[in-house]
Amino acid sequence: MKPSVGIRDVAQHAGVSNATVSNVLNRPDVVAPATRQRVLAAIEELGFVRNESARQLRAGRSRVLAYVVLDAANPFFTDVARGVEDAARDAGLALFLCNSASDGNREREYLELLHEQRVEGILITPVDAESAQLLDRGTPVVLVDRGATDGTRCSVAVDDVLGGELAVTHLIENGHTRMAMVGGPLSIQQVRDRREGALRAVEAAGLPADALTFLETRGLQVGEGRNAGERLVGLPSSRRPTAAFCANDLLALGLLQSMTQQGLRVPDDLAVVGYDDIEFAAAAAVPLTSVRQPREQLGRTATRLLLGENEPGHEHRHVKFQPELVVRASTAVRRQP
Template sequence: MGWRFRWTEAHRGRSRTLSGMARIEDVAALAGVSVGTVSNVLNRPQAVTPKTRARVETAIAELGYLPNESARALVSGRSRTVGLVVPDVTNPFFADLARGAEEVADKHDVVVMLYNSAESPERELRYLGHLETQRVQGILATPVNPGGQAVEALIKRGTPVVLLDRGQASRTVCSVAVDHRAGGRLAATHLTEIGHRRIAFVGGPLSVPGVAERLDGARSAVDHSDILLETIETPSLTVAAGREAATTLVRRPARERPTAVFCANDLLALGVLQTVAREGLRVPEDLAIVGYDDIEFAAAAAVPLTSVRQPREQLGRVAAELLFEEINDPSRHGHRQVVFQPDLVVRTSSAG
């Protein structure tokens, strides 16, 4: 049968010239064994004689052979990756979260693909689709719109998902979140306790559930009191948005100004702090500031920022652990909604 010979020749020719990358067959040929044996060396080393194993390993080293993950994934039906979709990589809160998740994934010999949805539903959809297309083992996501059907569809088609920081009450999926209502209450209570009677909440968009919850918590803390809580909604949760919000604040005459602001995250708070300081107001004497997340830069600000601390890395770790639990034992797995309680870290920006 001539065809087999021809095929083999063409095959080798292509491989040598075009790709340069060794295949398992090349290793087998060099070591004088079958491809099955090479595969065994790779995946079940104890099943092969030390002598042949050594020979194969030499060949592998000599050719610089690295197995093709695509082929592996094709056979096994799953790639060795999980996806992580966050709304803003440049927000240190999410960077820390990613670090926590990465740590756990490492232990499971899985790599984390990090995607930045930039709060855009379109990008999020594209990225989730891409992850599914990659047949990732599972996905950790902070969905832009947690009520959306994108995640539901994903789960229905069989990809395990853990919701991060924006879990809804749904029992159909695991989630890890922080009680933002409690966080908001904590912040507002603190400000009232140190004597503030006029407080502004700076944050937005309010369509982001976590933000609305923080506001809600703050409101619940001042309900049935004479304390004034106004809302300044921002278009995003960035330093720039904080600067803008502060600009409108400092323009007001002093007696129409709140004496304290509670910001929906630390980026906003830093923006507010910066503008307020530049305009000559003293923090906390003229304006007290409380942030949220307790990112590292909160403490590092020259007026160290009081902030509601979230267990940032732990959130990522626990989420990843839940995900791997579901991946590795889907039948025994029951969906859980983990809710952490935040706590308040008082620093100079709201000191007495």
């Protein structure tokens, strides 16, 4: 079942040397048409499959890019991945997706493996700040959706502080004075940034700092949003916020579900703002107000930076995009009391 037919077998079968077979594979134009045909026939007949390990060992290059995502189940990341893949294909590279699932250990294992595989480059949305240590291993790395603090590598990000500010300013303009921010864990930089923006908005509006309470979750998945919803509803209605800003749309959707289930109405009892503006946000039970990020562009740009890494005079760049607030029914203006 595994006779492992190699380039030499093909050569022998076609009556040429292995160098010629290699030429047929890599520089078809340099070999005489007749010989080429003969070799191709032999390849076909023997079912030869080129051994990429050997090729790569010798040639040094690898034809693949990898993107280590934080959560493959989050449409935000698959949208970014689409941009990455488009750009990668333009450069003739394949893309392997790896899912760290917000788990530092998995992330470490994948990075280790990718470095050992000598992939052409790695795109990563790291789990936390400590992850950065695992990156300096010779393989080019670009951070996605995360600004690099030092100048040691390229990064592509969206201004999350501004995003948080947009979201909460919008809530304040709609008359809310008791709000919650839902998200976590705080080890994730995006969460910290969005929260900081939210706090800035509160401050800028002259509201007391406790106008925004922080409801920390253990992750950014739908289930965590439902949990947060239960915690919110558990509060005495006098202390319960009238609006919630969620660190991403999955949380917001979970929150929404939990509200409906417990008989509260959105936006009347609780206004909700999400983040990312994933496709499902607009299709939700109550269409979700959200902060939109240029997802595919994020991916494409990151990939281009990555591919520019080993050009001679490369300098690390930090590209930052602007987010945009998309208003929908989940924050419709409250009736005046």
